[in-house]
Amino acid sequence: MPQRIAVVGRVHAAGLDRLRDAGFELVEVADGELEATHAAMREAIGLVVRTSPITAAMIEDARALRVVAKHGVGTDNIALQALTARRIPCAITLMANRTEPRWIRSSPAMTSAGSRQAAPTMSPTHNRAADRPSWSA
Numbered sequence: 084m085p086q087r088i089a090v091v092g093r094v095h096a097a098g099l100d101r102l103r104d105a106g107f108e109l110v111e112v113a114d115g116e117l118e119a120t121h122a123a124m125r126e127a128i129g130l131v132v133r134t135s136p137i138t139a140a141m142i143e144d145a146r147a148l149r150v151v152a153k154h155g156v157g158t159d160n161i162a163l164q165a166l167t168a169r170r171i172p173c174a175i176t177l178m179a180n181r182t183e184p185r186w187i188r189s190s191p192a193m194t195s196a197g198s199r200q201a202a203p204t205m206s207p208t209h210n211r212a213a214d215r216p217s218w219s220a
Contacts, residue, residue: 087147089123091116092133094154102131124148132161139165150174 085108090099092114102109110123114135124130124145130137133154142148142165151166151173158173166173 086129087127088129088131089120089127090131091120091123091135091137092131092154094131094133134160137161142166142169142171152176 085106087108087110088102089110089112090102091112099109099111107129110127112119112123112135114133117136120135120137121141121144124137124141126147127145128147128149130145130148130151131154132151137151137160139162142162148169148171151161151171153161153173153175156175156177158175161173163173
């Protein structure tokens with residue numbers, strides 16, 4: 084029986100295909116469907132979540148859960164204390180907002196003090212590393 088991953092919220096088809104190609108069974112749930120999310124998590128070893136709330140009760144009932152991947156960078160919607168208590172790691176997609184629109188990069192809030200140039204969002208080293216990811220799951 085393939086290992087199951089609960090995917091809560093919209094994820095690009097290419098990402099889902101990578102998980103399927105790796106042999107995982109995916110259970111897709113719409114963002115905000117809390118009862119369906121809770122049910123999908125019960126048998127899942129992994130969870131991919133966007134903005135839907137993930138409560139301590141959901142985590143407690145997900146006895147097979149081994150990892151959570153947050154699609155995005157904020158984790159306010161996830162009961163991190165419950166994950167920590169079970170020693171379940173929560174990964175974030177640090178590069179999710181890497182290609183922000185030009186108007187955000189050039190807005191006054193993003194400029195350096197005393198300069199009209201936009202402050203860099205990442206160092207050149209981070210940019211090179213992001214363009215050539217060498218890690219695997």
